[in-house]
Amino acid sequence: MKILSNYDTLQYPISSETTDKHTSVVYLLNILKCIIFNMIYIILCLVACLLTWLCWRWLRVRRYWAERGVPHLPPNPFLGSLTFLQKQNVGVWMRRMSEHFRTPYIGIWLFWRPALVVNCPDIARRVLVKDAASFRNRLVGCGDTDPIGKLNLFTIKDPEWTNLRRRLTSTFTAAKLRILQDFISSKSKELVQRIQREQQSGISLKSLYVDYTTDVIGTSAFGVGCNATLTGTDPLRAVAEGFMTYSPIRGLGSCSVFFFPEMTDFFRFKFFPKSATDYFRKIFKAAATLRDNVASARETRDLLDALLKLRKNESDEGYSEDTIIAQAAIFLFGGFDTTGSLLAFITYELAFHLDVQEKLYKELLGANINNARDDFTSEQLAEMTYLNCVIKEVLRKHTSMGWLDRVATIDYQIDDNLTIKAGTPVYVNTMGMHYNPDYYYDPKKFDPDRFLPENDKDRKPYTFMPFGEGPRACIGQRFGLMTARYAISSVVLNYQLQPFPNAPRPEDVVIDKRGAFYTPGEPICVQFLPRT
Structure with missing residues (x-):
């Protein structure tokens, strides 16, 4: 029996210790299963709570304007009212919203943030002025991750904005701009030479005029020698091209900057391309070193002088190099593209409206014959009635920025029926008012006569705001208009403009869907026929 017992033990070596280990493993596995199950249960409960809260929050968001009796379109659960982005230009969308709602204001959502679009000039006057x-x-x-984008005059917040704006305003007075007229006139002559050389190639109007405006701004504002008007290439022109180059990341960043600025820090989006800020940092340091050797009593002649004085002035110790470079970048960004687009649209409209073009040509020719000097002065151009009517009508139809955004700092009573909360964004719908038939008869028609003095006197105030109104109106308005007047007067005096066969009419031109500004989204060209 003893031998059998030993044999059995060898064949079946199951001990109490082995049994205990097996039991422990099973027990631990059961505990682990319980923990996993409980974690899954907790996660599901948290997800359910989160979804419930989101649904509740969304219901509150989507009822926001309905509860206040404000006309609106139903928002998208993810984008709010911004479903048009990358599909439609903001200015075009603003105009269509105004056409859809003939009401003083419209409720929209920037993602989940309620905002108000103002279509009424009286409300616009109160908000802006x-x-x-x-x-x-x-x-x-x-x-904070983008100091150059954060500190420029376009984006900087009060009270820093007030001080900066006050100090830079003197740079754009009529007297200071008069110093630049001979240079701008010479660039407009180079523009005529460029057209003469390339007129048969069907040159893109936007590209042509951006070459010109980049030269004018680069030299007039920063003292940088530029030659893009004649050649189409220049280091500064390459920087300007970087502003216009689209990429999905740039598109997302632009949307964040304009409609959800809180997101810019999280994703580290930049207002300007890095190549642009690097370039401006380089030229600023070089120019500062050169001009620091000039006597401190030097008269402020251009924007760079004004910026350098900000840095030198003892009371302006807070103006960092980043702040100053930010102003250089915004003046190029805010001027070259908008004025270039304006000139492209003027040229294109004139090509399709030969009667208007001929009337403008006669005014320019008559003034040229009676001129006591070879070139027009900036004052003479500013006083030409029909030239300025043409420019204003193009600005009405093709406003570079179709809205003026502001943020309420207090709870503000819009009218007897609506009070908006502090922090609510307000968009004055300039494009909508420019196309409102209550203010402009047959608004889609190109008719500069509507701005003749005898007709313009009855126009309702605050229905024409291509440069904004109030304290935050465009600081470069005079500069931009002078640049445009010299260019278009030189072109019309030297060339008759005609459309190419089968070219789209101005109202049918595709507008850029991806950028913030109202600019051609396709190349537009005209025939330049030399005048005899």
Whole structure:
């Protein structure tokens, strides 16, 4: 029996210790299963709670304007009212919203943030001028990760904006701009030479005029020698091209800057391309070193002088190099593309309206014959009635920025029926008012006569705002208009403009769907026929 017992033990070596280990493993596995199950249960509960909260929050968001009796279109659960982005230009969307709702204001959502679109000139006057102290800032902005984008005059917030704007305004007075007229006139002559050389190639109007405006701004504002008008290439022109180059990341960043600036820090989006800020940092340092050797009593002649004085002035110690470079970048960004687009649209409209073109040509020719000097002065161009009517009508139809954004700093009473909360973005719909038949008869028609003095005197105030109104109106308005007047007068005096066969009419031109500004989204060209 003893031998059998030993044999059995060898064949079946199951001990109490082995059994205990097996039991422990099973027990631990059961505990682990319980923990996993409980974690899954907790996660599901948290997800359910989150979804419930999101549904509740979404219901509140989507009822926001309905509860206040404000006309609106139903928002998208993810984008709010911004479903048009990358599909339609903002200015075009603003105009269509105004056509859809003939009401003083419209409720929209920037993602889940309620905002108000104003179509009424009386409300616009209060927001932009009368009660501007309650709307000091724009919504557009950048975070701390982008000091150049955050600190420029377009995006900087009060009170820093007020001080900076006051100090830079003197650079754009009529007297200071008069110093630049001979240079701008010479660039307009180079523009005529360029057209003469390339007129048969069907040159893109936008590209042609951006070459010109980049030269004018680069030299007039920063003292940088530029030659893009004649050649189509230049280092500064390459920087300008970088502003216009689209990529999905740039598109997303632009949307964030204009409609959800809080997101810019999280994703580290930049207002300007890095190549642009690097270039401006380089030329600023070089010019600063050169001009620092000039006597401190040097008269402020251009923007760079004004910026350098900000840095030198003892009371301006807070103006960092980044702040100054930010102003250089915004003046190029805000001027070359908008004025280039304006000139492209003027040329294109004139090509399709030969009667208007001929009337303008006769005014320019008559003034040229009676001129006591070879070139027009900036004052003479500013006083030409029909030239300025043409420019204003193009600005009405093709406003570079179709809205003016402000943010309420206090709870503000829009009218007897609506009070908006502090922090609510407000968009004055300039494009909508420019196309409103209540203010402009047959608004899609190109008719410069509507701005003749005898007709313009009855126009309702605050229905024409291509440069904005109030304290935050465009600081470069005079400069931009002078640049445009010299270019278009030189072109019309030297060339008759005609459309190419089968070219789209001005109202049918595709507008850029991806950028913030109202600019041609396809190449537009005209025939330049030399005048005899």
